[in-house]
Amino acid sequence: MLYYIIIVILLSMIGLLLYPLEKGIRKRVFGIYSVIILTFIAGFRESVGGDTSNYISFYNYVISSSFLDIIKYNYEKGFIIYCYILSRISKNPQFLILISSFIINISVIIFLYKNSKYFAFSIILYINLTYFYSFMNLMRFGLSVALILQAYNYLKSNNYKIYFIFTLLAILFHNSAIIFLITWFFRKKTFSNYYFSLIIIISILITIYFHSFENIAFALFPMYKIYKNNIFFQGFRPANIIMAIMYLIILIIIRLISKNKINKIDSDDLEMFLFTIGESFSILAIASTIIGRFSLIFLIFGLIVISNSFKNIKNKINRITFIYTIYIVSFAYNIIIIYYRPEWFLVTPYRNVLF
Secondary structure, three states, rough: OOHHHHHHHHHHHHHHOOOOOOOHHHHHHHHHHHHHHHHHHOEEEEEOOOOOOHHHHHHHEEEEEEOOOOOOOOOOHHHHHHHHHHHOOOOOHHHHHHHHHHHHHHHHHHHHHHOOHHHHHHHHHHOOOHHHHHHHHHHHHHHHHHHHHHHHHHOOOOOOHHHHHHHHHHHHOOOHHHHHHHHHOOOOOOOOOOHHHHHHHHHHHHHHHHHHHHHHHHHHHHHHHHOOHHHHHOOOHHHHHHHHHHHHHHHHHHHHHHHHHOOOOOHHHHHHHHHHHHHHHHHHHOOHHHHHHHHHHHHHHHHHHHHHHHOOOOOHHHHHHHHHHHHOOOOOOOOHHHHHHHHHHOOOOOOOOOO
């Protein structure tokens, strides 16, 4: 636990020392420091994270097997080929963890660098809101999200060909990424409070009557039938309820800022829409935990939406108060989850192969 607290404090101090860092060389230096620190913690972890040991075992299997044998394995083909290529570079399974951690974290940093108006704060939220832990716990899924974030950057710049290429690659690492294709249909849409309310209400109703929608869900995503009688399919777990409530409160506050005309929300409507879709899946995850995978694909856009909302508060004292409130609350949330609910992410106790 101590290591995670240290990196939050360390990055906060570096951010203050380099302030102001929202432009130019200081912003790039902070981004580089962040990639190095986060990759060091995640890349040299020793069997930390729920799926890490499974991927180490698979990597050892890849090393000792032919390509024709491993391609039949029950993982997405993109991830299998990725492991095969890395295994031809190094026989050490730690190489897989290190390279994967680097890809995930540099992709997140690039995504935040290009889209966040409060770059340093978004990186702190990346840790405090536990995305960093989630990607250590769900490495293959994290690689898929890393590709999705770059797909979004190309979608935003209207480079649709590269957007589809990155999205397809993401699907080849984790099939849940197919849901990200909805961004294509909503890329030019505006997003009003009416649609926000409608999405949330529909999500709540589906959660209440979830079992009536099970067959439809399995028809759309048949690969998840294997989880039906699994612990991951169980609902009404405290973690899912807390996350759904927390993000709903955040969304409502941001929407109220817009409604009260403190200033118009000028972070893209698409980012707000994606964050809201993430919250809708988070609500649905109350009924079935496995749906939480879909929520993470979209909730990560909240790192942009939350940070970009700060500049809409014109009163400087109110803005600083709001920023520090979010910082303190998210930091407290981070500590509480890691200390009192370590089973949620399985990243404690932390062990590093170097010491």
